[in-house]
Amino acid sequence: MQIHDTPTLKAEARNLNFYYGEAKALKNINMPIYDKKVTALIGPSGCGKSTYLRSFNRMHDLYPGNRYEGEIRFFPDNTNLLSPEVDPIEVRMRVGMVFQKPNPFPKTIYENVAYGLRVRGENNKRVLDDKVEHALKGAAIWEEVKDRLQDLAPNLSGGQQQRLCIARALATDPELLLFDEPTSALDPIATGAIEELVHELKKRVTILIVTHNMQQAARVSDYTAYMYLGEMIEFGKTDEIFIKPQDKRTEDYITGRMG
């Protein structure tokens, strides 16, 4: 295996500001996201990490009064994801998302995973079957559900639901996968399964994950960014951030003196 000392860029936030109406929620954020790596966003509640994450798939566009300034450059094509000329639907076709609370649709397991493909106009049963199976395997849930694909998804356990949501996002082969505190509603065993999965997934997709849990960030991520009050305080390799943080505020948070 090759060692990447200088990993390629997948995305980069440049002078990113974000406003909820008048309130400024993100302040001049600059940060790289490296290809096929896991980048964790940590920080106390209300620091803007979820707001930042949801900028990557233009989720804020669903609600009125939200405003972006600056850019998120997406590579290799150097598209500005935040440009008004770029359709948010195009962005969401390339950037998948897994939410804080598992949110399967009240449909069958199969239809949950097939949904993203159907949205793209895929109706061929054989293609759908193939991709659904592939996505469920990718999300490490195939063995548990292969005999009951026609069962209703909300009847699964919380951890299974979350892995199903990951499969739903994977089915359409996103380039970047966003995780918004994906384990905060799960028990430790389900959490472990998700963490293992994140580790496995970075072979095929770039991952950006928000987490409340610093041990989780340390376990799953290659890079970590510490955010505080809408600012990016520190970004670096996860080992360096946790062992030798440069900023006093990062150190305070990591050592539990604040947060």
Added chain:
Amino acid sequence: MQPMTTEQIRVLIARGKLKDTIFQAIGIICLAVGLLVIFLLVSDMLMRGLDRLNLAFFTEFASRRASQSGILSAWVGTVLVMFVTALAAVPLGVAAGIYLEEYAKRNWITDIIEINITNLAAVPSIVYGLLSLGIFVYAFGFGQSILSAGLTLALLILPIVIVSTREAIRAIPAMIREGSMAVGATRWQTCRYHIIPYAMPGILTGVIIGLARAIGETAPIITIGALTFIAFLPPVPFSATGVEGVSAGLFDWVMSPFTVMPIQIFNWTSRPDPAFEVNAAAAGFVLMGMVLSMNAIAIYLRYRMRKNIKW
């Protein structure tokens, strides 16, 4: 403050529970009043009309002799008018509700529309009758027909359908909508695959509640000129018309004159001959039965459809 002794705690709880009991008793009494009134109304109608409640009552037209009068034209008219009403009100109301919840931008125009829909629900039904007399009966030339009546009642229940559609949509958690949009769905795809199916039980309930209101409306139907006495049925599609070689078209019935249950009842109660009061009571009982069974269907459908929708 001193910590309380066990004895004091028990006294405190007993006092609190007494209020519980009192409120419960008041609640049950209030509930009983409502139920009792309905029960008395229905059973009174049933007892008075029992003599006339037989099969012939449903298969005979109204007649000058009370004992031979039936509600055939009235119940057929009611069913057909309700059919037209549902056909017009459901697509309009559901589409309007979806637009307002999922598409419309929040600004002063939508605010005004919203206030107007609420006001529309409070407009007296006779005003809808006057409006329809001008628009449907005369301007559009639909005449005093089933079509005019159906459209009139559709306008009347439109606000109910819109409001219940919106409420049903609002009950869908934001995370479901976000989950759909996050895979790259358009608004319409989200509506078609998620919002409409998940809102369906609520929409259906609203539609049936609306229809149950419309079925008893008398004033607007009289205003547009429904007949009070009618001894024929609207033409069945493709049936013979009496003219050699000409059969009725598929939609001829919508232009037919008609009467409906409440008008038939009103007509009978205004007759001087007390024998007709028996007919009125029997017809009233049948109308009550129609409304209650519609509500029962609504409850059943909602229960069945909601079983598979959870988040």
